[in-house]
Amino acid sequence: MLRIEDIAKTFNPGTITEKKALKGVTLHLEPGDFVTVIGGNGAGKSTLMNSIAGTFPVDRGKIVIDGQDITKWPEHKRAKYIGRVFQDPMMGTAANMQIEENMAIAARRGKTPTLRWSAPVAQREFFREQLKTLNLGLEDRLESKVGLLSGGQRQALTLLMATLVEPKLLLLDEHTAALDPKTAAQVLSLTTDIVHKRNLTTLMITHNMKDALACGNRLIMLHDGKILIDVKGEEKKHLTIKDLLAMFEKAAGSELNSDALLLS
Amino acid sequence: MDLIIPTISQGLLWSLLAIGVYITFRVLDIADLTVEGSFPLGAATAAACLVAGWSPIPAMMAAAFAGMLGGIITGILCTKLKIPALLAGILTMIALYSVNLRIMGKANISLLQVDTVFSLYAIPGLELSQMILVIGLIAVIITAVGCYLFFGTEIGAAIRATGCNPHMIRANGVNTDITVILGLLISNALVALSGALVAQANGFADVGMGVGTIVIGLASVIIGEVLFGTRSFKNCLLSVILGSIAYRAVIAIVLQMGMPPNDLKLFTAILVAAALSMPLFQAKLNKRKAAKD
Incomplete structure (x- = not known):
């Protein structure tokens, strides 16, 4: 479904702040793959995500989704093709607009907007049904401004919006990192529900090793702009944090020293 | 007492400018200084057309079209060429000064000898000042209803979302360069139309009549929001229109109280600065209150 061929990205090339964020990453995802991505600060997780989403162009390499080369798009x-949920709960929704208006925009993701009425009454029942699946009571607040919702509610809504039109690829960029532990757990369980039920091809960055091990059918670990560890299927099912640390030491030739990864 | 009708009608004519400024300043979240050039651009275009023998409606359409072009130029400067929006607006504004002189051929055109929208469609028994009120009211109603309907469409919603959260709307497949340009285009068309109406009401177009228009627009938007609320888009549009009238009323009152007309711009600037900094003072006040409790 997703084919990434040897992509590289350097920020501020030729200056003292030069940062080689990605140094040649190749990754192939089968349809329905749910891949968790971990790595320390500056490992290139977000750069990988943003390269796929097209936030900036890559320096070299190729990105192909479902046979379509999108590198230059x-x-x-x-x-x-891509549904996204950001780390910042504020980024996925328009705060000054109603829940209904936000969903109407998401319901035509990828289509050129026209002069038709944006949030027709006929769509309301559909939106309400979809919101019910979140179990947050948002189905009764269609006309509330999104800015009135909590961070967790906004993230759940963003997740729903990103999957309202079935994406060929779902990108989740540490989408529970900014939430309190209880809300984070709720949003994560909602995520796995949606991904499994609809069999979505998903790439999920997380800073939480436990989540990375518990979710999905494949785990990759980025280190210094490259994929260091790639575990899938049965092997991933039985993987523990200890195994992961041992694999890291062997592969990187040094101990993992990222507090963020180890403490969570 | 005899100031009431002119105050309201001036407020109505200028409220098109206020709606234009609202679209950029609040909806798109851009402080667009193009306004200072597109307001006299509208006046100049309409005046030149009228003097050339055009009838008022086509002349005003030409003015709105010229305003659109001004907006498109600022839009291209700030999206495709990545020039910061504030600077992009200043560049267009300065460029339009020369363009306006070219259009008029001189610094000032009198419209006293030609038919304007107010004289051509005059209703028997109504004075000019009353006609300005009637035409102003019609123009404002058409504009407000048109804006309300347009910003409720898919394209309109995309423009609103662009100002609110460009990341979100891009992630949903909308090219924000296009929505920004569209927003600026609509805004400046309205501003130019306002300029065309004001020129006809005042009986002349002048190359210098754009000075301070952005501040007048902002003053109307802010006064309207504070006095009449911001609950919904409909409410905001109405607030901005009423704000424009309220601003004219404030000006009429301070002039009556003896303020020299030359100090008007200083007064308006202070008014806007005070209104814009109000949230900060409010926050400080609340903090102090909270600290006391």
Whole structure:
């Protein structure tokens, strides 16, 4: 479903702040693959995600979704295939607009907007049904401004919006990191529900090793702009944090020293 | 007492400018200084057309079209060429000064000898000042209803979302360059139309009549929001229109109280600065209150 061939990205090339964020990443995802991505700060997780989403162009390599080469496509054009949930709960929704208006925009993701009425009454029942699946009571608040919702509610809504039109690829960029532990757990369980029920091809960055091990059928670990560890299927099912640390030491030749990864 | 009708009618004519400024400043979240050029651009275009023998409606359509072009130029400067929006607006504004002189051929055109929208469609028995009120009311109703309907469409919603959260709308497949340009285009068309109406009401178009228009627009938007609320888009549109009238009323009152007309711009600037900084003072006040409790 997703084919990434040897992509590289350097920020501020030729200056003292030069940062080689990705140094040649190759990754193939089968349809229905649910891949968790971990790695320390500066490992290139978010750069990988943003390269796929098209936030910036890559320096070399190729990105192919469902046989379509999208390497040169601008961000908004890629949205046709990609659903996204950001780390910042504020980024996925428009705060000044109603829940209904936000969902209406998501319901036509990838289509050129026209002069038809944006949030027709006929769609309301559909939106209400979809919101019910979140179990947050949002189905009774269609006309509330999204800015009135909590971070967790907004993230759940963003997740729903990202999957309202079935994406060929779902990108989740540490989408529970900014939430309190209880809300994070709720949003995560909602995520696995949606991904499994609809069999979505998904790439999920997380800073939480436990989540990375518990979710999905494949785990990759980025280190210094490259994929260091790639575990899938049966092997992933039985993987423990200890195994992961041992694999890291062997592969990187040093101990893992990322507090964020180890403490969570 | 005899100031009431002119105050309201001026407020109505200028409220098109206020709606234009609202679209950029609040909806798109851009402070667009193009306004200072597109307001006299509308006046100049309409005046030149009228003097050339055009009838008022086509002349005003030409003015709105010219305003659109001004908006498109600022839009291209700030999206495709990545020039910061504030600077992009300043560049277009300065460029339009020369363009406006070219259109008029001189710094000032009198419209006293030609038919304007107010004289051509005059209703028997109504004075000019009353005609300005009637035409102003019609123009404002058409504009407000048109804006309300347009910003409720898919394209309109995309423009609103662009100002609110460009990341979100891009992630949903909308090209934000296009929505920004569209927003600026609509805004400046309305501003130019306002300029065309004001020129006809005042009986002249002047190359210098754009000075301070952005501040007048902002003053109307802010006064309207504070006095009449911001609950919904409909409410905001109405607030901005009433804000424009309220601003004219404030000006009429301070002039009556003896303020020299030359100090008007200083007064307006202080008014806007005070209104814009109000949230900050409110927050500080609340903090102090909370600390006391």
